Amino acid sequence: MIIQFICRAILLGVPLLFGSTGEIITEKSGHLNLGIPGIMYVGAISGVVGSFIYENACGNDIEAMNGFLAVIIPLICSIAGSVIMGLIYSFLTVTLHANQNVTGLALTTLGIGLGNFLGASLINITGSELPSIALTKTSTFFATELPFAKSLGWFGELFLSHDFLTYLAIAIALITSFVLNKTRVGLNLRSVGESPATADAAGINVSRYRYVATCIGSAVAGLGGLQYVVSYASGVWSNNAFGDRGWMAIALVIFALWKPSFAIIGSFLFGALCNANNYIPGLGTETQELFKMLPYVVTIIVLVVTSMRKKREHQPPQGLGLSYFREER
């Protein structure tokens, strides 16, 4: 029961981890990308479109499908889709100096619209009665476990039974943490986010760092959308199912104090909180609805507590949300 609860929490937490790691990378460059929810939708639907085409090309026959291709095609499509969204965002905010909040929100509208529209179109193509697309074959390729996980009892189930996207998410978070804190590129990126004018004076190409960080961040976040469809929902896309996880990922950035390694713990904790209502015994359906607000309440408490303590290392990057124009100093 407890093992199952933790595994479920991890599964629910992975999209949030992808999303918040992506947003941390973006925010470190000084971009508050509120388009993440839309980007995650686009990441999900691009992956779905890719694997849909591949499944059909193989005649919907699992024997004809190559395991490697079945995994790599959705991954590449998902990354490509979200990078395009990231490029739109950076073009508007970096090159055209547009307001970041407004651009992000418009991008979210666009992204969710795109996701639902393409999803509905695919459902039309399949002509199925249900309002969803099932990519169960692709999903089985993604869900391949480590071979010895079953034989190790609870330990195996807790640490080794997850699909590879879970480990990928953790690896990306750790690598991000390393790059940000221990390498020159990371130092440059952080300085761009803290004070673009100073970074510019030091010879760092502010625009390039912002473009690249936003696109990488979007790609990582988009994978979160893909993970939701292929792993959590076992390959079933239905419109609006992804819900508000994108916003939660953005909140998680603050929860994690802009540290990717904290985001790992934070996202699994959020996964547990999202799911707690199903595991606390003796709750009626109506009380469950109230318990679903737990992750949001916790986020608010964290927001308030971090703002009250005002520790210097727990603050957002100073240049966050401001566009940089060299001649305006």
Next chain:
Amino acid sequence: MADVSAAKKQREPLIHVVKRDELPGWHAWLIRIATVFIGMILVGFLSMLVTEKGFFETYEIMFKGVFGKLFEGYTTMFWKYLQEIAILLCLALALTPAFKMKFWNCGAEGQALMGGLASIFCMIQFGEKLPYGVLIAVIALTSILAGAIWGIIPAVFKALFNTNETLFTLMMNYIATQIIAYYVYIEGGGSNVINPVSAGNFPKVGTNDYFVNIVTVAVITVLMYVYLKYSKQGYEISVVGESRNTAKYIGINVKKVIIRTMAISGALCGVTGMLLVAGKDHSINTNLVGGQGFTAILMSWLGQFNPFVMVVMTAIVVFLRLGVSKVADASLLNSSYSEIMVGIVILMLVGCEFFIHYSIRFRHKNKEVGA
């Protein structure tokens, strides 16, 4: 020495961006109108590709769908168009004082939901007990209060601890959504639906259901314009928005202004919730506002804090949303198609601000004479 020669060889970049002085008003508007026009052509062109209808047929469907009857089953009357504008405009107006203060209120959705909750609660609890006039007054008061409270909570923390308001207000949306889900479950007896309540509805004028909503929002528009432009409080809001320190030095109580402005912002969102519940749906569900709280943010920003410009902007966006969804209906596409088109046009409008505030200079062809 090597550095100097390298610097001499480096050529001036081809394109050079310069900040403009203030453009004359009509010039800026010409750019915005041109952008909307290009956006409309793009929408028509994309629709032509997707729906395989003719280029002009698309516009025909849009205009007929919004302004008149197209064919049975797919009619959007002009009044419905005005009603949709009224709701979006009311939310945008509510957000404007907060934005002018540089307070990113992303919680319009939640504040409107709480206002709606207060309305439906009063309609159900007091519907049979109070005379009609008193009931409407009670509904109005409680919805305004509920919205205001939902707006004040993040404002207090912003004023006291400088807590990030963008995320705080965002989280308040989801808490409100869950409270509504809880209430709907209890009141609907587990069916997740509350049947339309007949008590406490706004009166019809003639055959028109939405007249009260539209007039209310029209009045709010004028009041908001006066409030922001001519009142002392409106002036305080703009000073706090420009620079908190300046505000402090000239003796404005910044904390008080933040909390007061958010109370107004939340209260107006609460009014929108009331208009939706008492004036339109007569029921409530978690999708009452339907994401318009976020569109309203864009409307408020595109309106440049001017309520009358916001009227134009919301009219354009609602026209697109309704019109394109008619096009989608007519060719059996998913209704999300209109969200995409609205998103594209808004992104273009956001991008066109660049051409208003900056100008592009190309590299001079002739070599420098002196040196």
